[in-house]
Amino acid sequence: MLSRRTFIKAGLLGGIALGAGGVWYGATRESAPAGHLPGSTRAMFAAITPVILAGSLDEGNGPVERVVDGVERAVAGLSAAAQSELGELFGLLGFYPARLLLTGIGDWRLATRAEIEAFLDGWRLHRIALMQGAYAALHDLVLGAWYAQPESWETIGYPGPPEVK
Amino acid sequence: MTIRDPMGDGIAAGWKVLDASLPDAPRALEADVVIVGSGAGGGIAAEILTAAGLEVILVEEGPLKSTRDFRMREAEAYPHLYQESAARKTRDKAINILQGRCVGGSTTVNWASSFRTPASTLAFWRERFGLADYTPEALQPWFEMVERRLNIGPWQRAPNTNNTLMRTGATTLGIPVGEIRRNVRDCWNLGYCGMGCPTGAKQSMLVTTIPSALGRGAMLIHRLRAERLVTAGTRIDALECVAMEADGVHPRPIRWTLRARHFVLAAGAIGTPALLLRSKLPDPHGLTGARTFLHPTVVAAGRFAKAVHGHAGAPQSLYSDHFLEQLPIDGPLGFKLEVPPLHPVLFSTTLQGFGDEHAASMREFTHTHAQLALLRDGFHPQSHGGRVALRADGTPLLDYPLNEPIWEAAARALLAMAEIQFAAGALSVQAVHEQCRGYTSWPQAKEGIARLPMKPLLTRVVSAHVMGGAAMGASEATGLTAPDGTLRGVDNVSVFDGSVFPTSIGANPQLSVYAVAARNASILTSRMTGKPAPPLA
Numbered sequence: 001m002l003s004r005r006t007f008i009k010a011g012l013l014g015g016i017a018l019g020a021g022g023v024w025y026g027a028t029r030e031s032a033p034a035g036h037l038p039g040s041t042r043a044m045f046a047a048i049t050p051v052i053l054a055g056s057l058d059e060g061n062g063p064v065e066r067v068v069d070g071v072e073r074a075v076a077g078l079s080a081a082a083q084s085e086l087g088e089l090f091g092l093l094g095f096y097p098a099r100l101l102l103t104g105i106g107d108w109r110l111a112t113r114a115e116i117e118a119f120l121d122g123w124r125l126h127r128i129a130l131m132q133g134a135y136a137a138l139h140d141l142v143l144g145a146w147y148a149q150p151e152s153w154e155t156i157g158y159p160g161p162p163e164v165k
Numbered sequence: 166m167t168i169r170d171p172m173g174d175g176i177a178a179g180w181k182v183l184d185a186s187l188p189d190a191p192r193a194l195e196a197d198v199v200i201v202g203s204g205a206g207g208g209i210a211a212e213i214l215t216a217a218g219l220e221v222i223l224v225e226e227g228p229l230k231s232t233r234d235f236r237m238r239e240a241e242a243y244p245h246l247y248q249e250s251a252a253r254k255t256r257d258k259a260i261n262i263l264q265g266r267c268v269g270g271s272t273t274v275n276w277a278s279s280f281r282t283p284a285s286t287l288a289f290w291r292e293r294f295g296l297a298d299y300t301p302e303a304l305q306p307w308f309e310m311v312e313r314r315l316n317i318g319p320w321q322r323a324p325n326t327n328n329t330l331m332r333t334g335a336t337t338l339g340i341p342v343g344e345i346r347r348n349v350r351d352c353w354n355l356g357y358c359g360m361g362c363p364t365g366a367k368q369s370m371l372v373t374t375i376p377s378a379l380g381r382g383a384m385l386i387h388r389l390r391a392e393r394l395v396t397a398g399t400r401i402d403a404l405e406c407v408a409m410e411a412d413g414v415h416p417r418p419i420r421w422t423l424r425a426r427h428f429v430l431a432a433g434a435i436g437t438p439a440l441l442l443r444s445k446l447p448d449p450h451g452l453t454g455a456r457t458f459l460h461p462t463v464v465a466a467g468r469f470a471k472a473v474h475g476h477a478g479a480p481q482s483l484y485s486d487h488f489l490e491q492l493p494i495d496g497p498l499g500f501k502l503e504v505p506p507l508h509p510v511l512f513s514t515t516l517q518g519f520g521d522e523h524a525a526s527m528r529e530f531t532h533t534h535a536q537l538a539l540l541r542d543g544f545h546p547q548s549h550g551g552r553v554a555l556r557a558d559g560t561p562l563l564d565y566p567l568n569e570p571i572w573e574a575a576a577r578a579l580l581a582m583a584e585i586q587f588a589a590g591a592l593s594v595q596a597v598h599e600q601c602r603g604y605t606s607w608p609q610a611k612e613g614i615a616r617l618p619m620k621p622l623l624t625r626v627v628s629a630h631v632m633g634g635a636a637m638g639a640s641e642a643t644g645l646t647a648p649d650g651t652l653r654g655v656d657n658v659s660v661f662d663g664s665v666f667p668t669s670i671g672a673n674p675q676l677s678v679y680a681v682a683a684r685n686a687s688i689l690t691s692r693m694t695g696k697p698a699p700p701l702a
């Protein structure tokens with residue numbers, strides 16, 4: 001688990017990095033075809049999805065993949081400005097030094113649930129608004145992508161839309 | 166039961182409807198009047214102008230979707246029908262804004278609640294903004310005309326459980342509750358108004374004024390974004406537009422030029438001021454985009470032993486103005502209480518937290534009753550609302566700092582809603598706030614809510630009511646637009662949408678937009694034709 005101090009430090013540096021438009025990591029940023037997320041971003045979502053949806057999502061990779069696909073579709077529908085801001089955030093989270101600094105996580109595939117929870121909780125209540133906003137974006141994208149899918153509805157008793165004929 | 170799809174039928178019959186995402190060549194067109202935006206204000210204006218025989222082109226940034234396209238799925242509705250996929254945010258991301266972006270504008274996705282502009286709001290406008298003609302008596306014929314046109318009347322069915330629980334709790338506490346009138350005809354009571362009405366029952370612009378304008382020969386161009394007005398002296402000569410890709414996100418490198426004798430701006434609050442800012446028109450007092458109001462809204466969710474099914478049934482049928490009427494209009498902010506429809510995506514993303522905590526709340530989805538408190542912004546001396554600015558790509562961004570008067574009212578509102586929910590028998594109540602873990606009794610909630618820090622991004626704040634930014638006023642110093650909606654400083658532009666309001670409305674705004682647009686479009690029509698304007702159908 002990360003200590004509170006690490007977060008404060010990371011937040012400060014992270015704030016600067018995000019605020020500067022992420023110029024310094026730009027060179028290493030992966031690109032992906034329009035409407036798709038780079039592999040490193042998909043890996044990040046694949047890691048945080050089971051944590052954000054703990055208690056709702058069944059174990060197994062199938063639903064996680066479908067949530068990540070849903071995130072990809074949702075991002076493609078956002079404004080160009082929001083997509084480019086998210087691109088910066090995803091770029092940072094896919095770039096090892098920035099990720100380590102901001103989240104304490106080295107490799108998404110090796111991160112434990114506790115580590116991911118700690119980073120999400122740290123951002124959620126962070127004193128820097130940028131970090132809180134970044135948490136909110138991850139929160140909305142993952143939850144929205146899951147609860148948009150009929151397979152999630154049975155877990156909450158939602159019968160789905162009625163038939164209109 | 167009836168299903169109405171006048172747009173689908175009309176297109177089959179050869180109405181002039183163009184989709185700008187298709188052609189690959191630039192276009193130039195001309196009409197008497199070009200209307201930007203096909204929502205509440207644009208729709209009403211289109212019907213009145215065409216009824217007087219004027220030739221109209223209606224420009225809409227969003228796509229044309231109508232009755233038969235609406236499948237009641239959030240995954241389709243938000244990206245197709247809403248600005249920024251229903252995720253439009255203020256600059257600091259502390260407020261999520263819902264606005265329509267499709268033919269029919271926000272009326273295609275709104276919840277059908279219909280209130281006349283409160284008399285106290287009009288009195289404030291007369292006193293502070295010199296809008297002397299805005300009395301309830303003078304506006305009455307306009308309200309009556311649009312109420313007739315849109316079949317606005319009492320809701321004939323029983324309120325759903327989500328609404329009833331608010332009444333149960335409020336009544337127990339001696340808080341009066343009123344019934345909401347709705348603009349529906351043969352409503353199936355489904356509850357999916359926010360995803361486009363699949364039966365055509367909701368009397369949005371999509372099934373009323375726009376079909377009637379198109380039936381009279383108007384042209385509708387959708388997926389076309391109005392970019393800037395081009396001046397020639399004190400006149401606007403043309404409107405430059407850019408075609409949008411079918412995804413609704415990216416502009417295409419294809420420009421359209423539209424010429425007209427008169428230009429009506431009805432791109433909605435945020436949208437209209439943004440168009441004016443891009444056009445760089447004279448604005449000596451810096452009023453463009455200033456004083457944009459939102460009815461900042463806070464949310465409380467109560468869990469009940471019995472099933473609520475907040476997704477089903479007319480979304481809003483009951484309200485309480487008790488907390489609007491307690492204090493002077495320019496004192497601590499009052500708030501209107503209503504309930505929202507509960508659908509999985511909107512609810513899960515609004516709800517705080519993640520993991521087991523969030524999943525546990527979601528398991529209670531069908532047993533959840535939620536309330537909204539709409540804060541009346543723009544009257545308190547420190548409630549200045551927000552300001553619209555442009556991003557580098559020319560798209561708008563609203564900066565709305567949430568300040569002390571808002572937070573003071575937000576805390577009061579969360580308390581009021583929790584008390585009502587417990588009085589209605591809630592097993593537990595959650596204030597939608599990152600630090601609230603839920604309360605199991607009113608005393609616990611009372612103490613807990615008082616300790617929640619009222620801060621941006623901790624307290625969830627949302628809005629579906631964007632108003633102002635091109636306010637009417639009697640003087641040049643207070644009104645970017647004159648009391649009849651004409652834009653000051655140029656000869657041939659009018660603003661007929663929610664951006665002309667000098668404060669928030671203090672009630673759901675659609676009927677205010679309709680009535681003021683009907684009044685001002687009629688004044689314009691008689692000026693252009695030399696004859697009295699014909700009434701709405």
Ligand SMILES: Cc1cc2nc3c(=O)[nH]c(=O)nc-3n(C[C@H](O)[C@H](O)[C@H](O)COP(=O)(O)OP(=O)(O)OC[C@H]3O[C@@H](n4cnc5c(N)ncnc54)[C@H](O)[C@@H]3O)c2cc1C
Binds near residue numbers: 432437
């Ligand atoms: C989910 C939701 C629920 C609501 N529920 C209610 C309710 O129950 N009762 C109520 O009274 N009010 C409700 N409202 C609010 C109400 O619908 C709006 O206040 C009203 O429709 C505003 O009218 P308008 O003409 O100002 O703008 P809109 O109706 O929003 O129309 C503006 C149109 O302009 C288009 N546009 C914007 N920029 C451009 C551009 N550059 N070029 C071309 N087109 C452009 C937009 O795409 C949009 O279609 C709700 C709103 C939402 C989003």
Ligand code: SF4
Binds near residue numbers: 349351357358367480
């Ligand atoms: S409740 Fe709303 S969506 Fe359903 S039929 Fe009535 S107006 Fe249409």
